[in-house]
Amino acid sequence: MSILGIGILTWITFLPILGMVVVLMLPKEQKETMKWVAAGATFLQLVIAAIIFLNFDKGMAGINSADGMQFVERASWIDVQGLSWFGRVHIEYFMGVDGLSVTMVLLTALISFVAVFASWNIEKALKGYMAMFLLLDTGMMGVFVALDFFLFYVFWEVMLLPMYFLIGVWGGPRREYAAIKFFLYTLLGSVLMLLAIIALYFSVTILDPATGEKMHTFNMLAMMDPANLEPDSLLAGVSTYWRYLAYIALFIGFAIKVPMFPFHTWLPDAHVEAPTAISVILAGVLLKMGTYGMLRINYAMFPDIANDTAWYLAIFAFINIVYGALCAMAQKDFKKLIAYSSVSHMGVVLLGMAALNTQGMMGAVFQMFNHGTITAMLFLIVGVIYDRAHTRDLDAFGGLAITMPKYTGIMTVAFFAALGLPGLSGFISEAFSFLGAFQTFRTITIASTLGIVLTAAYMLWTLQRVFLGQPNEKWKDMPDINFREAFMLVPLAIIVIFLGVYPSVILDLMTSSLNRLVEVVNTGAAMAIVP
């Protein structure tokens, strides 16, 4: 599918860049125009996401089959012949979506659009901000549609840079510390990932369809086929030392993004310092890149190791869930509390993944989507009162239910969705993650399910401290949410409720692909026998 002769995935990925170019060309004073350009670009992106959603074929599995990918765009990007011992370097511009990535594409488009409006009140250097914001959008979208590992890596790094500046320049008082911390953590992950990519590159060979000669490739789908592994290469074999090493390197790279304990401490700092819109993006989309990478790359390329280490992953998932919830309970800063709740909720994704069965995986991927919408709401909610009161101290408020009833209504949906109330979207994904994991790891799952009690405890405690009781005299004239804020929050609330009642809309998109992924992970180990 293409528009004006350009593939639809190219459009959805590079539309923000187009917007960025326009923003950069505008004179500095035209602040309103810049905002609307950004809004327009992300809106078009959302429209294209809707087109993708409507035209998506639910029966096609994707994952490791090129035929199963949809909206595929493929062209030779870099092709250097005979670079001495390095051989021929062939990098493709290879994009496509399947059931695993389509939900993330939808989420990215949605959250980016919402985040533009959350950026409306940025005063400082708006031009730079919007440019960085749109560049970030492209990076995120690219990660989810890239099927060439090199391309994937490029997008991965493209996203890192604007994020660093967005936190470091437009952040709160300790922004530089937070930005550097984020950068260092992520850079460590990137370096490890790069090493693993190189190892994979030199271990996998395919035949050039044109000439029939052997060549190395960055094609992710080729990397998933064990038959393409060179017999004597570094990563050949099953469950070998080097395969473990490469798996762990990739895994840490992604785990930092999730973030998985003990790589999570960048998250609270980054969130607290980042402006609202960036927190929304960070929690709503960025964290999912970690789990997405694990599923797309770790699971599909190293099914043997994924199988061997599932138990460890479940343990880490348990730590994330319970540890994150307990740390959230200890917070006095509203935003930090929500940040830690993300650690806990992303643990649910890890647990569902570790189950290695369809229920668990569907729970995990659906949780990625739901966490995106719910946490976006939560950060927007924090943003609303921070904008008005310039404090996030939980004990500084109270009784907002009386002064801001509309705001409280929306907040109730978000909070109860976050604590997994049935009828709202979060419940379904959590229940399925737990249900899937229960089949595989009984004790760990039971222990992890304790998280639902802890989550209820800290969520309701927060709700009580901020919204219930006697209104604080200091904020008794605080205005209720305005149109712009409602415009961001209400659609998200509707999505959260709708998907709680009728989740099939999203679940059906991923069924085929996740069944395939489960099959790959469970049988892949057996197939990967060296010829």
Added chain:
Amino acid sequence: MFALFPYIVLFPLIGFAVLGLFGKKFKSEKLVGIIGSGTVGLSFLTAAAIFIHMLGLAPDQRKEIVELFTWISTFTGTSSSLSVSIAYQIDQLSILMVLVVTGVGFLIHVYSIGYMHGDPGFWKFFAYLNLFIFMMLNLVMGSNFLLMFLGWEGVGLCSYLLIGFWHERKFETGGYKPGTATTSDAAKKAFIVNRIGDFGFLIGMFLIFTKFGSLDFDTVFNRAAVLSVGGGVMFWITLLLFVGATGKSAQIPLFVWLPDAMAGPTPVSALIHAATMVTAGVYMVARCSVLFALSPETLQIVAIIGALTAIFAATMGLVQNDIKKVLAYSTVSQLGYMFMAMGVAAFTAGIFHLVTHAFFKALLFLGSGAVIHAMHEEQDIQKMGGLKAYMPTTYKTFLVGAIAIAGIFPFAGFFSKDEILWKAFSSDYGSVFLWLAGVLGAALTAFYMFRLVSLTFEGKERFDHKHVHPHEAPKTMTVPLMVLGALSVVGGFIGIPESLFVGNAIEHWLEPVFAKANDKLSIGYHSPSAMEYILMILSLGIAVGAIYAARTMYMKRTEIAEGLKSRFAGLHKLLWNKYYVDEAYDVSVVTPTVKLSESLLWKGVDVSIIDRLVNGSAKLINFLAGYVRRIQTGVAQMYAVVFVGGILVVIAWIVFR
């Protein structure tokens, strides 16, 4: 006719949507009240029509499932596929529950029009009540565990919202943290304690799926029906489900939330915390009777917990002075009876008591609401007395409720309580001890109820006439009282025991529902029916005695009560402080969790260990870089020297390797 029943669920949902979205704009309370109670009334009428239709059908045709749409499905192509539908089920048990929920619910809605008059959140209150009815109907009509769980947690949400409805008000928890708690504390506590139970329910559900490969009631129960009794898995499934029930139905050890839940407006206490929601656990056990029948050990546990709760709560009710708290402990205690019935496999008796209890306990709570209203929000019965002169209708109906709960022939409570006591005595799963516990609980119940009646309505007027002018409640409040009063008198006739020469209607009606469970249990009754009469008269005598004692102590010779209080001061203090259970939970669970999370995990692990490592490694690199930087001197000659040196080393290596 059956095709109509999704509408039962739909009406309250419409009510909620309309009131929730536009309620604030409705200027007239009347309109809000009509929408709020009208939708529930429509549900009741629909349910009644279906019930009448069912009466005309053969017993095996009285069940129907209507599937609306697929809710969640994970199709894997293998046996592990799971598909859960939004599907409603009507059978003999469900329709009974629906009639109680919508019938009593409707009366309480009407009552609320009077009770909540003038409250700024009037529309919100009715929206929440409608949502509650909707969720409760999902709970009792859902045809699979997940939909039941939706209702289960949904009613918990409504309970939370309604307990904390006046969230800015202070609330006296009774001894514990005096003067500092607000109603929002009570609401939060209710939700979190329930969540602990839900944790059990959820794990139980996972086990059911693992064992039976489905979450549909029909599939699970049919597959369970062919299993033989016993087995560890069935024990765990049923025990975990029961953990869920102890949360929602306020049994030991999770009962602590219910007395605090009285912080909510009184109609809420009547509807949610007495008549309907708290009985959800009983309904759930009844619904899963075949699973429980497969695990006699769990049944034993259920019976013992039920009996213990019945006595334990009743003793706390003896000394409370808050009119609603007395009723709250009474509810906990009566729920204990229902679980005792479930535990001795007398499922019908349990459901029977659930129904009659809904009538008289709703009546008592609504009556207490009328009193509180008349006394200008005063709830302390020590500051009341002699109210029967001022509010005769409330007094009469309240008295009917008290007689009914005390188990006096032929009021509703007599038949249902007696049925439970008899089954506890005679069933293979019962024992003399359970019966004794039941009788003791009944005596305590009769006593504290008439203590309550005496202190509130009779004797000297102990309130301040200058500030308080008691008055009878308006029609919207007294009419529901009278209807419930009538039901509390005749409600027991649906279950007159066989031994009194009339067919036991409710037993026959529910027989098909419990057939599978009874097949597994093959219960025999080992006592002659002459025994039944003896026990019946015995328990009746004890109840009458307790009533007499209470009236004597609190009306005629109040010095006896004072004397007992000072003689057993330690015991009184223990009961007054509710056995210090709240304090014990606080010390053993709440405080350690909060402390652990703050000092050990966050400030300990995150800040002191991980961040120190991260910042340390950054500092280390910075430190090393300080040295490495010195190599880059910017002096070209120095670079040339190093360059030449390097070449020499390489040449040396090539030549001499």
